[in-house]
Amino acid sequence: MIRFEIKKIFSKSMNKMALIVLTAALVIVCILTINNIEYIEYINGQKKVSTGIAAAQKIRDAKNQWAGPLTEETLSKVIQKNNEINSSPEALSDDYREQDKAYAKKQSISAITQLISSAFSKLNDYDGYRADSVTAEEVKGLYQQRIASLEEWLASGEEFFTDAEKDFLITQYQKLDTPFYYEYENNWEALLQNISTFLLVLALAIGFFVSGVFSDEFQLKADSIFFSCRLGRNKAILAKMEAAFLVATALYAIFAFLYTFIVLLLLGTDGSSCPIQFDMWRSSYNITFLQAYLLILAGGYIGTLFSSLAAMIVSAKTHSTVLAIIVPFILLCLFPFLSRIITLPGLCSFFPDQLLEIYIHLRYFVLCEIGGTIHNSVPVLLTFYLIVCVLLPPALYAIYKRTEIK
Amino acid sequence: MELELIDLTKSFGSFTAVDHMNLTMTNGVYGLLGVNGAGKTTLMRMLCTLLRPTSGSISCNGKDIFKMDGEYRKLLGYLPQDFGFYPEFTVQDYLLYIAAIKGIRPAPARKKVRELIPQVGLSKAAGKKMKKLSGGMKRRAGIAQAMLNNPKILVLDEPTAGLDPNERIRFRNLISELSEERLVLLSTHIVSDIEYIANKIWLMKDGTLVQEGTAQQVIDSMPEKVWHCRVDHTQIPEAMRRYKVSNMKSEPQGALLRIISPERPYPDAVSAEPSLEDVFLYYFGEQPGKEKAGESL
Numbered sequence: 112m113i114r115f116e117i118k119k120i121f122s123k124s125m126n127k128m129a130l131i132v133l134t135a136a137l138v139i140v141c142i143l144t145i146n147n148i149e150y151i152e153y154i155n156g157q158k159k160v161s162t163g164i165a166a167a168q169k170i171r172d173a174k175n176q177w178a179g180p181l182t183e184e185t186l187s188k189v190i191q192k193n194n195e196i197n198s199s200p201e202a203l204s205d206d207y208r209e210q211d212k213a214y215a216k217k218q219s220i221s222a223i224t225q226l227i228s229s230a231f232s233k234l235n236d237y238d239g240y241r242a243d244s245v246t247a248e249e250v251k252g253l254y255q256q257r258i259a260s261l262e263e264w265l266a267s268g269e270e271f272f273t274d275a276e277k278d279f280l281i282t283q284y285q286k287l288d289t290p291f292y293y294e295y296e297n298n299w300e301a302l303l304q305n306i307s308t309f310l311l312v313l314a315l316a317i318g319f320f321v322s323g324v325f326s327d328e329f330q331l332k333a334d335s336i337f338f339s340c341r342l343g344r345n346k347a348i349l350a351k352m353e354a355a356f357l358v359a360t361a362l363y364a365i366f367a368f369l370y371t372f373i374v375l376l377l378l379g380t381d382g383s384s385c386p387i388q389f390d391m392w393r394s395s396y397n398i399t400f401l402q403a404y405l406l407i408l409a410g411g412y413i414g415t416l417f418s419s420l421a422a423m424i425v426s427a428k429t430h431s432t433v434l435a436i437i438v439p440f441i442l443l444c445l446f447p448f449l450s451r452i453i454t455l456p457g458l459c460s461f462f463p464d465q466l467l468e469i470y471i472h473l474r475y476f477v478l479c480e481i482g483g484t485i486h487n488s489v490p491v492l493l494t495f496y497l498i499v500c501v502l503l504p505p506a507l508y509a510i511y512k513r514t515e516i517k
Numbered sequence: 518m519e520l521e522l523i524d525l526t527k528s529f530g531s532f533t534a535v536d537h538m539n540l541t542m543t544n545g546v547y548g549l550l551g552v553n554g555a556g557k558t559t560l561m562r563m564l565c566t567l568l569r570p571t572s573g574s575i576s577c578n579g580k581d582i583f584k585m586d587g588e589y590r591k592l593l594g595y596l597p598q599d600f601g602f603y604p605e606f607t608v609q610d611y612l613l614y615i616a617a618i619k620g621i622r623p624a625p626a627r628k629k630v631r632e633l634i635p636q637v638g639l640s641k642a643a644g645k646k647m648k649k650l651s652g653g654m655k656r657r658a659g660i661a662q663a664m665l666n667n668p669k670i671l672v673l674d675e676p677t678a679g680l681d682p683n684e685r686i687r688f689r690n691l692i693s694e695l696s697e698e699r700l701v702l703l704s705t706h707i708v709s710d711i712e713y714i715a716n717k718i719w720l721m722k723d724g725t726l727v728q729e730g731t732a733q734q735v736i737d738s739m740p741e742k743v744w745h746c747r748v749d750h751t752q753i754p755e756a757m758r759r760y761k762v763s764n765m766k767s768e769p770q771g772a773l774l775r776i777i778s779p780e781r782p783y784p785d786a787v788s789a790e791p792s793l794e795d796v797f798l799y800y801f802g803e804q805p806g807k808e809k810a811g812e813s814l
Contacts, residue, residue, distance in 0.1 A: 112618060115606075118605075118606070119603055122603070123605070331601040335562070339590060341618070342617075342618050344590075347618040515568050517529065
């Protein structure tokens, strides 16, 4: 039964089109992600900017000279190197082309100097040149400076946090393992920055795929025969649900894997164990790039399942595939769209569209209090919607089972 | 096998489609005749558990069919009046899929499909996609799906609608062939479809049965007689207004009319044998003298 249900899904010409669109989206997002990586070099005085695979290889070689734990000693060396470049004739020249040459030399240490600038800037006011004025001695206190910046910022009252939330954030900052492990990680930054958009396209496409699983029986006028069959009101419904789940999971897994595989194959896999603070300095999550990536994938998957289940419930209830197709768009696109026009209340941070915005949640402080305990939003979001996803199938089953053909 | 309808009623808001119906069916072919909107399809949908009655019950061998659920549907084969397919499925895939939702295991399902495809005359179309089939072929695929589980109860709603005369005859014969050892309920508004094959005929109007019996009993139940007469062309409008005219054949020397009337309509009218079509007209046709809907507009 499941095989036939899957065949029904993939035999629809609209779904074949959706598969083509999805493949095109994959190619476009891969190209955009890969081209995020840029490397500048001067050969015989001529500037050469490379992007993509070639740039990744060069920047990887350059950065991995500094690979290893970012100890006080390494940080001091970086400051020394930075100062050397800053005091070079190119950097001191009034000619911007000469200054560019100095900048090009900084590419190998740029991630670390950005980290230093972040640590010694105010938490909410990043100064990209701050590393230039940090001494080799001062930089040894980088990790303590991160906590001090947070405490200073929380005390300023710039944004309101309860005392419990402040304590939680400070504790999270204190718990962060130091020294950071460093290696080339531009690949992960690029991957994380672009994946949310791709996962949104994927979730919408999967919603499109499964939205007709229940309503097509009515659209095709095959409902009478279906429901008059022995298993039409029990196992055949389960087969539809299983087929939809398998299709949603398989499509999600295949396309997410392809995206990850292509990007990491071309840009390299290094940097997976670097802390996300290299890209998200403020983050209150003490996790690596790989863990962040898996959280984003998990959010995307649960968001896809949730919107697909909601679409199928509408499909089963209204018998309309068109209405069902709209559901994922409302759930996943309406609030992000509205938030660009109006300021939405804080509760909107827990709406289903946020499952596809895990990257934002990791980057900024989004907290919630449950039973007097403060939590980061991501585990709460994932747990809550996972439970909802477990509860929705019985509702879907009950709705379809009660169908009457009038 | 016995199906019993007790005080069965189905209402949609203020409209009652099936009105306190009581009847019992055992093995044999039952023909349900009625005009469109008489409640035939609603009755059949309730018999197929697609609709729940507003009141009353349907029992199969003494058990409520809605409580029997899948066990009842295991006995059932249903060909709806207006039904669709999965357009991209081949005939064979379609039948295998329906076999699966009928709970037939794959190996026996394949065997049954191989048997049924030639039986319904679809051997050459077995690998064709459903969307490529003609109307008649689709009907045949429809009857094949209904027969997959070798049903003890076969419900056929307007099975010959849209078929050409050859296909209708072929279809009728097929139903006759399939009707042994099972209960077949056949709904139609095409009288000749059931005249030849139904053991018992029910005439249904406004949600109730107005007459029942064998074809002969139903014919005999008509209290009026059937007359053949020839009238001048100028007399046709008057004849149509005064009598129920079940047939009219125009000829150069006048029109040959078949009239249903308690008394001889014209002096030269001769009595004729009534048919089921005459009975249909008698019960469901417009009353003489009434203007047709729209004519008064």
